[in-house]
Amino acid sequence: MDSFEGESAANLAISAQSNTPRTTRWHRMYFFLAGFDVLVVVLSVLLNHLIVDTYHRSIKANQSWVQQLSSYSTLGSLASDVNAPGNNVFDTHDVESESRNMTAALHTFDHHLAMAKQQLEARIANQAEHSADIQAYTIALKDEVAEVDAAMVEMVKEASLIFSFFRQGKSDDAGKRMATMDRKYAMLLASLATVRERVGQIQSRLLEEELESVEELRRIEYAIMVFVLMMVSAAVFYGRRIKREMEAHAAERDGYLAVLRASERQFRQQASLLDKAQDAIVVHDMENRILYWNKSAERLYGVTREEALGQSAAELIYQDHAAIDAANRSLAETGDWSGEVTLRRRDGSTITFESHRTLVRDENAEPQSVLSINTDISHRKAAEQEVNRLAFYDQLTGLANRRLMLDRLQHVLAGGMRNPHTSAVILIDLDNFKALNDTLGHDRGDLLLQQVAQRLSACIRESDTVARLGGDEFVVLLEGLSENPPDAAIQAKAIGEKILSSLNISYHLDGYEHHSTPSLGIALFQGQLNTVDDIMKRADLAMYRAKAAGRNTMRFFDPEMQAVATARARLEADLRQGLQDKDLLLHFQPQVNSAGRIIGAEALMRWQHPERGIVFPAEFVPLAEETGLILPLGRWALQAACAQLVAWARHPDTARLVMAVNVSARQFHHPDFVEEVLTVLRYTGADPKKLKLELTEGMLVEDMEGTVAKMVELKEIGIGLSLDDFGTGYSSLSYLKSLPLDQLKIDQSFIRDVLIDPNDAAIACAIVSLSHILGLSVMAEGVETEAQRSFLVSHGCQAFQGYLFSRPLAPEQFRQYVHERVMAEN
Numbered sequence: 001m002d003s004f005e006g007e008s009a010a011n012l013a014i015s016a017q018s019n020t021p022r023t024t025r026w027h028r029m030y031f032f033l034a035g036f037d038v039l040v041v042v043l044s045v046l047l048n049h050l051i052v053d054t055y056h057r058s059i060k061a062n063q064s065w066v067q068q069l070s071s072y073s074t075l076g077s078l079a080s081d082v083n084a085p086g087n088n089v090f091d092t093h094d095v096e097s098e099s100r101n102m103t104a105a106l107h108t109f110d111h112h113l114a115m116a117k118q119q120l121e122a123r124i125a126n127q128a129e130h131s132a133d134i135q136a137y138t139i140a141l142k143d144e145v146a147e148v149d150a151a152m153v154e155m156v157k158e159a160s161l162i163f164s165f166f167r168q169g170k171s172d173d174a175g176k177r178m179a180t181m182d183r184k185y186a187m188l189l190a191s192l193a194t195v196r197e198r199v200g201q202i203q204s205r206l207l208e209e210e211l212e213s214v215e216e217l218r219r220i221e222y223a224i225m226v227f228v229l230m231m232v233s234a235a236v237f238y239g240r241r242i243k244r245e246m247e248a249h250a251a252e253r254d255g256y257l258a259v260l261r262a263s264e265r266q267f268r269q270q271a272s273l274l275d276k277a278q279d280a281i282v283v284h285d286m287e288n289r290i291l292y293w294n295k296s297a298e299r300l301y302g303v304t305r306e307e308a309l310g311q312s313a314a315e316l317i318y319q320d321h322a323a324i325d326a327a328n329r330s331l332a333e334t335g336d337w338s339g340e341v342t343l344r345r346r347d348g349s350t351i352t353f354e355s356h357r358t359l360v361r362d363e364n365a366e367p368q369s370v371l372s373i374n375t376d377i378s379h380r381k382a383a384e385q386e387v388n389r390l391a392f393y394d395q396l397t398g399l400a401n402r403r404l405m406l407d408r409l410q411h412v413l414a415g416g417m418r419n420p421h422t423s424a425v426i427l428i429d430l431d432n433f434k435a436l437n438d439t440l441g442h443d444r445g446d447l448l449l450q451q452v453a454q455r456l457s458a459c460i461r462e463s464d465t466v467a468r469l470g471g472d473e474f475v476v477l478l479e480g481l482s483e484n485p486p487d488a489a490i491q492a493k494a495i496g497e498k499i500l501s502s503l504n505i506s507y508h509l510d511g512y513e514h515h516s517t518p519s520l521g522i523a524l525f526q527g528q529l530n531t532v533d534d535i536m537k538r539a540d541l542a543m544y545r546a547k548a549a550g551r552n553t554m555r556f557f558d559p560e561m562q563a564v565a566t567a568r569a570r571l572e573a574d575l576r577q578g579l580q581d582k583d584l585l586l587h588f589q590p591q592v593n594s595a596g597r598i599i600g601a602e603a604l605m606r607w608q609h610p611e612r613g614i615v616f617p618a619e620f621v622p623l624a625e626e627t628g629l630i631l632p633l634g635r636w637a638l639q640a641a642c643a644q645l646v647a648w649a650r651h652p653d654t655a656r657l658v659m660a661v662n663v664s665a666r667q668f669h670h671p672d673f674v675e676e677v678l679t680v681l682r683y684t685g686a687d688p689k690k691l692k693l694e695l696t697e698g699m700l701v702e703d704m705e706g707t708v709a710k711m712v713e714l715k716e717i718g719i720g721l722s723l724d725d726f727g728t729g730y731s732s733l734s735y736l737k738s739l740p741l742d743q744l745k746i747d748q749s750f751i752r753d754v755l756i757d758p759n760d761a762a763i764a765c766a767i768v769s770l771s772h773i774l775g776l777s778v779m780a781e782g783v784e785t786e787a788q789r790s791f792l793v794s795h796g797c798q799a800f801q802g803y804l805f806s807r808p809l810a811p812e813q814f815r816q817y818v819h820e821r822v823m824a825e826n
């Protein structure tokens with residue numbers, strides 16, 4: 001569960017991370033605005049200070065100008081003081097006193113004027129800060145002040161002239177000058193008025209200018225205030241927004257937390273469920289660190305959760321680095337990977353499991369972890385292997401079976417286009433294995449097959465295949481032989497010889513020493529033009545050649561064999577068709593006794609081929625025996641012969657005749673053979689006593705017990721049993737004694753030269769004697785001459801068959817033949 005808590009925290013961090021950039025942006029904006037506001041407030045305080053300072057300076061300037069104005073106003077009253085004595089003298093006539101008054105007043109006036117000029121000079125010197133208007137007005141003021149001074153001088157001059165007139169006693173002249181002095185005084189007053197006016201103008205201009213600059217500052221201040229207001233509003237706005245955001249984030253976060261808690265609860269429930277799962281469930285992060293490990297993982301890998309969490313998944317559960325790379329590639333490309341993984345556990349045991357890995361991504365589609373669900377398939381694998389073993393391997397020898405061999409052969413052929421090498425199939429058949437099985441028993445037969453399998457495996461390379469096709473048939477598939485066929489043939493021959501000599505070494509079979517030999521058929525092939533069937537058939541043909549060549553040898557397939565095989569294949573197809581088209585017929589060869597009387601006939605099959613005409617059994621019976629077609633053929637012959645018996649029974653000439661029918665080994669050994677004969681007899685209504693079955697020696701040695709039982713059954717029904725071709729097979733007296741036979745048929749090969757070859761004559765005579773000893777009748781077949789017949793009669797043979805009497809005849813001819821003989825006898 002720790003891992004899930006860790007995961008929740010990680011999720012929370014992820015959700016927090018996802019909100020962080022926006023919040024920080026708002027915060028940054030807010031702090032910027034707040035900082036800016038502080039700056040602007042400081043600025044506006046400074047500005048205010050500047051405004052106040054400007055006011056202050058303006059007031060001070062105005063005050064100094066007010067002082068200046070009052071000093072100029074004072075000059076007016078001082079000028080009046082200077083003017084008064086000149087007038088007063090007319091009343092007082094005290095010239096001296098008035099003159100002194102005037103001089104004193106003038107002195108005061110001058111002193112004031114000088115001070116005013118000095119102040120003005122000082123102003124002019126420091127008026128750089130003032131506007132051009134003020135500077136011009138001040139310069140003009142200086143000139144106007146100078147005019148005041150000049151006007152004073154003029155007026156004082158007139159007053160002095162008046163005083164002088166009075167001193168001279170010229171009161172009339174003084175009186176005449178009085179008007180001039182008043183005019184000069186008026187001019188002085190006018191000059192002073194101009195000066196005051198100028199000062200007023202300067203004052204008002206100053207005021208105007210100060211007001212203007214204050215206005216300017218005010219405007220700036222207003223602007224700043226507006227700006228501050230805006231900034232504050234913005235800050236408030238953003239502050240509110242941030243607050244709202246933060247509240248929203250808090251709510252969101254609470255929501256996340258609630259969801260997380262719920263999902264954690266769910267995870268816990270799921271985890272406890274996952275612990276109950278049979279599959280090992282593991283989660284690891286992108287650095288391969290294990291985050292989750294359920295109970296089944298503990299069982300599967302043999303590592304506890306505590307040990308696993310935080311460990312490297314690569315080391316703990318993957319191991320195979322190449323497989324990890326492949327899986328990671330698939331995860332990166334498709335987000336999924338499935339496959340089988342085999343790994344060694346701590347206790348050294350190996351497990352195989354089926355792993356499904358899924359890449360888990362976060363909400364930004366970034367790979368976050370890998371979920372792997374692992375199913376233990378060790379048991380399934382073992383079962384699969386067992387099924388595979390049963391399906392593709394031979395249970396007795398452990399070698400590949402037919403299916404696997406054919407599959408591999410198919411595989412080699414499929415790759416033939418790309419592979420220039422020659423390959424070879426060696427078909428191995430153990431000679432006389434059946435006899436061993438019958439004489440020493442199946443257990444020892446199995447032991448032999450197992451030892452043969454071991455020896456064959458030891459003869460080939462690991463890349464080659466050896467298989468048991470069934471019974472005593474083995475096959476070796478050699479791959480990668482030389483590209484040059486003659487060289488490949490030499491290589492295959494060497495291996496064939498190795499196999500021959502290896503299998504020729506004696507076998508120890510549960511206390512018995514046994515010698516067995518094999519026959520080998522080798523087929524070489526290259527490229528993909530061949531089919532599996534072709535190659536196996538070629539090897540088969542070659543193997544039969546080896547058998548025909550006396551066994552314990554090997555033969556290579558050659559094209560001539562192929563031609564024979566093709567002809568046989570065509571013949572087989574035609575025969576099947578013939579059977580279907582009812583192109584088969586029976587001819588009957590008469591069998592006669594020593595008196596020359598017809599006692600019966602042998603039914604001999606003929607095939608009326610639509611193109612080739614009559615085909616004789618020598619051409620198709622062996623093939624029919626190999627292919628199994630002999631079973632339907634034999635059934636048909638038996639049925640046709642019985643039908644003929646019934647037809648004969650209806651005619652006095654033929655009613656007493658016995659019908660001999662050939663039975664092939666395969667037919668006889670068929671489990672239902674006796675039942676089949678009975679059915680045919682029942683079906684046709686033929687008399688069993690008139691039916692004689694011709695068996696051959698070879699078929700009787702196999703499964704003696706079963707054979708005798710069948711023969712007894714047949715005999716009990718009344719069917720006669722003749723041993724055909726006698727003398728060519730085992731001719732063992734011991735088995736002959738135990739067989740419930742009626743007749744021995746001397747093979748025609750002894751009859752042919754019975755008169756010229758003493759050996760054949762001796763054999764024929766011995767067979768006749770033997771039949772007498774065993775209480776059996778004897779018949780000689782292939783009797784062609786009277787001399788042969790006489791010889792045989794003289795040595796005790798009582799029955800004959802051969803061209804001397806008649807060739808096999810068609811039914812009608814045969815009936816005719818019998819009729820003529822009967823007529824002749826009568």
Ligand SMILES: Nc1nc2c(ncn2[C@@H]2O[C@@H]3COP(=O)(O)O[C@H]4[C@@H](O)[C@H](n5cnc6c(=O)[nH]c(N)nc65)O[C@@H]4COP(=O)(O)O[C@H]3[C@H]2O)c(=O)[nH]1
Pocket residue numbers: 589603604605616617618621634637661662663664694724725748781782783784801802803804808
């Ligand atoms: N040179 C020579 N040959 C003589 C003479 N007398 C008889 N023959 C031939 O010898 C064969 C005797 O039959 P077989 O030994 O049972 O040998 C038979 C038998 O083994 C087999 N066969 C024929 N019909 C059947 C059948 O219906 N079922 C089975 N399973 N085999 C059959 O085919 C073999 C050959 O049959 P056929 O060609 O009909 O050949 C017959 C017959 O035509 C003679 O004086 N000189």
